[in-house]
Amino acid sequence: MKHSLMLVALLVTSSALASTVAEVKKKGVLVLGTDPTFAPFEFKGADGQIQGFDIDIARAVAKDLGVKLEIRAVGFGALMPQAVTSGRVDMAMSGITITAERAKVVAFSGPYYRSAQVFIVRGGNPGKFAWPADVKGRTIGVQATTTGQFVANDVLKPRGAALKVYDDFSAGLADVRAGRIAALIGDAPTVADLQKRLPGQFAKAGADLAAEDYGMVFRKGSDLAAAANRTLARMKASGEYQALLNKWIVQK
Template sequence: MKRFVMIAAVLGVAVAGVSQAATVAEVKKTGVLVLGTDPTFAPFEFKGPDGTIQGFDIDIARAVAKDLGVRLEVRAVGFGALMPQAVTSGRVDMAMSGITITPERAKVVSFSQPYFRSAQVFIVRAGNPGKFAWPASVKGKVIGVQGNTTGQFVANDTLKPRGATLKVYDDFAAGLADVRAGRIAALVGDAPTVDDLKKRLPGQFEQAGKDLAAEDYGMVFRKGSDLAAAANRTLARLKASGEYQNLLKKWIVQK
């Protein structure tokens, strides 16, 4: 999804955390790998009926913990506090929450190799009654974005110059409610979110037009941590064994 935090607002916190990078040895010593995530981004991370946090990201993090020989502990952290403050301060050992790899973020945290290719898209009411299309229908339209996300960053850079008015939401669900009610023309979100909405709320939402921008998700660690290399080894193992493809089939709605 997601999710862009301006570098200047967090630089002081990030610098303070650089010298405290968690290591594989430290995690093994404690016996616990602490994952921070914002569980509002199905099917990557969300709370199930029993209240436990589950999803595609969680299963990948669990595989990393297994390869390290430790237990995974999942902590729910609001995205504004998660990326990068919770990582750089040592509140969590790693973060996964549909976090897009960007050069700005890479200045203050370490990323794994990309583990999922996504895209920013326009979400509209099913049937697209407003006939919204990208880029033809942007001028003069009100388009929703979730605050502090890559969707907001791309929209500021791409849609505003074309004459769109952006409405910023703290809560993605509030943006969806406005789409459903016809109060905004479209909401910018991640492509897998559209597929998940079609599954959970059939007949309510769909994607309109072409993708706005492509992006890669990465696992996040404190700057310089060798946990990033460990995560890359797990990711390579999952792909070589076929387990990664099984997780895609389990969690990500295939078109």
């Protein structure tokens, strides 16, 4: 009986969220799930509020729908895809790479940002780490359930690299800074942001590991994906998208 009551509670909680444009408009709120540890896309500012490139795009989607945006911090491992498929959030943005495997269980918007997986090392690269040079015997950090982990499993492990998996990206950065791992796999804009905020502490090493496109994520079959695409097209045509790139990502 307890299990039945818990199931009913979960169903009631999920029903409070929405998976269609009509439901979101009726509710008056678009619930965004994000892991706020990925500057400059989503992170907590000095005031404790979540901000960033992804957040501003999500606000534009909500505005075009005529509703408010509610932001929920969700760890990446729980965000993709469980928070979306369970109805815990209406949409997810957290530098989420569009992949064929993920598209089997969630709906993606069109690409809104082109990025790359790169190697983050200590400033000055004292360990002389390079890619695609031999990585045999090196310990490389990856964040759990990210495309960086997937690519590392496919490409680096067969070359003899040891992988250390982190639930929290910041813990991986701490190990890079302390010299406990040779490098951490992350997204290219992250390195630029780290170099701006923490001069001399981190650097990019070697060639890019892989290129990728980010997408907004929704429940399978949801017409919210089409609505997001319309907002994205409007923002690009009006210059709003470029203004956000200049604000958050383009290095001054």
